[in-house]
Amino acid sequence: MIEKILGNYISFIRSFETLLKDKYKQDINPCSFSRTFFERIGSIDGIEYYFHGSGCTARRDDVIYAYDISLNEIQFSQWELNELIRTHPEYQKLNYSDDYIAYELFQLINKDVLNWLILEGIDGKSFGCVFKSYRVIQESFFD
Template identity: 35%
Template structure:
């Protein structure tokens, strides 16, 4: 079932982050500065906690973890674990069990078609997705 809706899940994931980001600060430079000063708090129904390059969002029992690294044109980065948490806590998908390896296989076609890009640092391709 999830294979049929993986694009919707990705769009929902990005929209969730964008909703928070626009409430926190719609300007990317300001967002980065504010996230360094305001490491945790509440805004617009979101509970947030920045930790290193990562951020944990919670709203309506949905957990959304992502990494914010504006090292290139893809500021949102995530691992299969982070995406898996979003899927399993989002009741909209009706999924209560999902292996990271299964999610990795589902995300692979999105990398192949250019929807997602894997992170490359120092010539190493990481199992981190960027959007």
């Protein structure tokens, strides 16, 4: 079920980005042009959004979709995925533990669908910390 949840999460993010790209006639990720072409806080097509740093928190029907973007790669922490599950009427009934979610995400790393997000310092050296953050490296897996 985590695969289905993650697939829906990615689909929502890409659909939301497409709405913004179409409205503002841009062909780059909205995180890249949010400061220039539109307010960082707003709404579009029933989705309230707030761009922050390298990411965005979007809310539709009280369901929270929080994520980060690096170039065109979706990145998320386990906390951000937990927020989606916690606020989604269908997913919250599953009562998944943090450990179960972490295990399922690790299985997707083993399938080369996700990868760890390694944080780097200013000088380009890795801090060596993972913080249960992930990078989506194979979106086609969810199609």
